[in-house]
Amino acid sequence: MIRFSTVVASLRTSEIRDLMGLAIRPDIISFAGGMPGNELFPVQEIDDIYAALSRDVKQTAFQYGPTTGYPPLLESLQDYLKSRGLPAGRNRLMITTGSLQAINILGKIFIDPGDLVVTENPCFIGAISAFNSYQGKLRGVDLDDDGIEVNALDGVLKQLHERPPKFVYLTPNFHNPAGTLYSNQRKYDVAEVLTKHNQLLIEDDAYGELYFDEEARKIVVPMKALYEEQLTICYTGTFSKILGPGFRLGWMLVPPEIFQKAELCKQSMDACSPNFTQVLANEFLRSGKIYPYLERLRKTYRQRKDLTVAAIREYFPKEVTWTEPRGGFYIWLKLPPQLDVIGVLKASVEKGAIFVIGRTFDPEGKDNGHLRLAYSNTTEDKIERGIQIIAESLKADMAASHRM
Amino acid sequence: MIRFSTVVASLRTSEIRDLMGLAIRPDIISFAGGMPGNELFPVQEIDDIYAALSRDVKQTAFQYGPTTGYPPLLESLQDYLKSRGLPAGRNRLMITTGSLQAINILGKIFIDPGDLVVTENPCFIGAISAFNSYQGKLRGVDLDDDGIEVNALDGVLKQLHERPPKFVYLTPNFHNPAGTLYSNQRKYDVAEVLTKHNQLLIEDDAYGELYFDEEARKIVVPMKALYEEQLTICYTGTFSKILGPGFRLGWMLVPPEIFQKAELCKQSMDACSPNFTQVLANEFLRSGKIYPYLERLRKTYRQRKDLTVAAIREYFPKEVTWTEPRGGFYIWLKLPPQLDVIGVLKASVEKGAIFVIGRTFDPEGKDNGHLRLAYSNTTEDKIERGIQIIAESLKADMAASHRM
Numbered sequence: 001m002i003r004f005s006t007v008v009a010s011l012r013t014s015e016i017r018d019l020m021g022l023a024i025r026p027d028i029i030s031f032a033g034g035m036p037g038n039e040l041f042p043v044q045e046i047d048d049i050y051a052a053l054s055r056d057v058k059q060t061a062f063q064y065g066p067t068t069g070y071p072p073l074l075e076s077l078q079d080y081l082k083s084r085g086l087p088a089g090r091n092r093l094m095i096t097t098g099s100l101q102a103i104n105i106l107g108k109i110f111i112d113p114g115d116l117v118v119t120e121n122p123c124f125i126g127a128i129s130a131f132n133s134y135q136g137k138l139r140g141v142d143l144d145d146d147g148i149e150v151n152a153l154d155g156v157l158k159q160l161h162e163r164p165p166k167f168v169y170l171t172p173n174f175h176n177p178a179g180t181l182y183s184n185q186r187k188y189d190v191a192e193v194l195t196k197h198n199q200l201l202i203e204d205d206a207y208g209e210l211y212f213d214e215e216a217r218k219i220v221v222p223m224k225a226l227y228e229e230q231l232t233i234c235y236t237g238t239f240s241k242i243l244g245p246g247f248r249l250g251w252m253l254v255p256p257e258i259f260q261k262a263e264l265c266k267q268s269m270d271a272c273s274p275n276f277t278q279v280l281a282n283e284f285l286r287s288g289k290i291y292p293y294l295e296r297l298r299k300t301y302r303q304r305k306d307l308t309v310a311a312i313r314e315y316f317p318k319e320v321t322w323t324e325p326r327g328g329f330y331i332w333l334k335l336p337p338q339l340d341v342i343g344v345l346k347a348s349v350e351k352g353a354i355f356v357i358g359r360t361f362d363p364e365g366k367d368n369g370h371l372r373l374a375y376s377n378t379t380e381d382k383i384e385r386g387i388q389i390i391a392e393s394l395k396a397d398m399a400a401s402h403r404m
Numbered sequence: 405m406i407r408f409s410t411v412v413a414s415l416r417t418s419e420i421r422d423l424m425g426l427a428i429r430p431d432i433i434s435f436a437g438g439m440p441g442n443e444l445f446p447v448q449e450i451d452d453i454y455a456a457l458s459r460d461v462k463q464t465a466f467q468y469g470p471t472t473g474y475p476p477l478l479e480s481l482q483d484y485l486k487s488r489g490l491p492a493g494r495n496r497l498m499i500t501t502g503s504l505q506a507i508n509i510l511g512k513i514f515i516d517p518g519d520l521v522v523t524e525n526p527c528f529i530g531a532i533s534a535f536n537s538y539q540g541k542l543r544g545v546d547l548d549d550d551g552i553e554v555n556a557l558d559g560v561l562k563q564l565h566e567r568p569p570k571f572v573y574l575t576p577n578f579h580n581p582a583g584t585l586y587s588n589q590r591k592y593d594v595a596e597v598l599t600k601h602n603q604l605l606i607e608d609d610a611y612g613e614l615y616f617d618e619e620a621r622k623i624v625v626p627m628k629a630l631y632e633e634q635l636t637i638c639y640t641g642t643f644s645k646i647l648g649p650g651f652r653l654g655w656m657l658v659p660p661e662i663f664q665k666a667e668l669c670k671q672s673m674d675a676c677s678p679n680f681t682q683v684l685a686n687e688f689l690r691s692g693k694i695y696p697y698l699e700r701l702r703k704t705y706r707q708r709k710d711l712t713v714a715a716i717r718e719y720f721p722k723e724v725t726w727t728e729p730r731g732g733f734y735i736w737l738k739l740p741p742q743l744d745v746i747g748v749l750k751a752s753v754e755k756g757a758i759f760v761i762g763r764t765f766d767p768e769g770k771d772n773g774h775l776r777l778a779y780s781n782t783t784e785d786k787i788e789r790g791i792q793i794i795a796e797s798l799k800a801d802m803a804a805s806h807r808m
Contacts, residue, residue: 244466
């Protein structure tokens, strides 16, 4: 009686799923979830905003809204994005249910089963699963410290020129999981390569506001702001990291032709995003409460990054290599060869700390000898102890493999 | 550079879309949107709930939640559904972003391009667009006053036995747009036919709580509660009609095997539904505030239905036929042949009232000589005038077609 569709029949639950469920147990120090700090949310600000809403606006908050977003929020967000240099006038803005829905819709708009998509390797797990859900075939291109390896990208696009990928998906600002911030030069080089190959770009900018210093602030300019004239760019962003993921609000800024199709897709998915949280997000932007809040966030995340980096320097084996992030939530660590990362994960969990293994973020599902640490939701008092636990598990595994 | 996927390339915006945009203009009396009354939302109740939340729970409201739903809400909702006789223990419950997302996910789970799906004719527009978005081919079976025509359903399933439809999608309680409440006998007969053909049922119960009298209350028992042992039934419901669509919360109650696939689909769509509104919905159920609220809703919607029905009796031409609804939001009216319904719509809008033409709800996109009136969001003082306007437009068109 139950006959699943082809694409869904092939979906499998991850084998480390049960392990990852532990990431929310209060007795485990978690570097696993890519989530904001629980105690950092602007609860007081939203309390004040809610208390000041008129009855009329509250009624609107309870009602359906337009598929493309609550009009006052679209206006406030447009102003906000313009202030970051984005072409929010010529392009069209749509509110989505988290930026994952924006990425999913873009997947639906472009991917036929078997179509190729080029991503960074590693890649945001949500994008991997969204593109896979349309039976896209992912081809990953490695990152170095300045961004995606541009010669490798050029090579892949040349190799694929007879059946070019539908788009290239990149996260140039504080990549998840790699932490990478693309240099200005690299953004320029990538734009040149994409122009040469006439390739569509999906730019995911979930973390761009979370820079740690003035130098990084100058570099986080989106490619959408820099190369809009030259390339077709679908830009996605989110309130999850600058307000709260529980609001489920993201957006896409795209050319009108793509916007039309996206609206039809969203209509059939959830009709509209929550008006209730859109009303609150609008006031958070419009009142300017977001600006001091962002200052606070940058300071706190930087502090957590500093503590994590200091502990890694002190406790981790020298064979583990990594780059210090300049913003965002993540440190991406390369492990010595032959290390059993699932064994290390299990040992760490037993002793009370958890992280995510690198394979989770591999667009082709291969092992890549990495692990990801998220310091964003780990309070300052727990970071050192958590890193010690993971370091001990790493050292034990290395000693064991040495003996073999 | 822009190469759309096959399914999206074929999507077209409706030609009456701009007209429907008028449904929210304050100077137009709208019977168009299938939405709750703006002034009926439980604003005070939610204010009180929000004010009483602890800081801890508020922080949770801002954060990501599990893909399948905020655990306390799942528990409260399970109790609520059990009290309606639903098998919330043996089956599994998932919170979705509106029940449209539940319907969309079920479409994704079962439909391969070209697969057949049987629906009522007419059919909820959201389900039509969700199933079409997976390239399902819809086959509509007419409704009579007691529900789907059971002999016609049997005939269609017989005719399709070599390539049976993936599922049958029904709304037995206060159908949108037809307003129909299935009789007990009809539910029984439908269950027999589906069992004989070994067919999966998707039961959409968006309106079941909104009955207008004691007799109807006894009949709104979901098929999921009655025939769970005999059939495989995926049951969907929503907070949109019993709290507010702006919360974007619905649910599905499905067998474990289907639940697993649904969870993987939802993970790639929006990761989780808004925790912020789930926290509030949970307290609304758990505190029992929902029960007096539902009483109030039933009374008000019944009053609006009564006023609409009285005005139709007084002003509409006798050639227009319809059945008085016993719950829900809608009256579905059959027009005399040769009437130009788009012309009537345009004339009504010019004079200040709007409704939805029947073709919108035809699963095969054909004209069906009907129109839908939603009385749910039309305040008592406007109903008579609105019905008069539509009646005048109908009469003018009938007179004109007579003269030709």
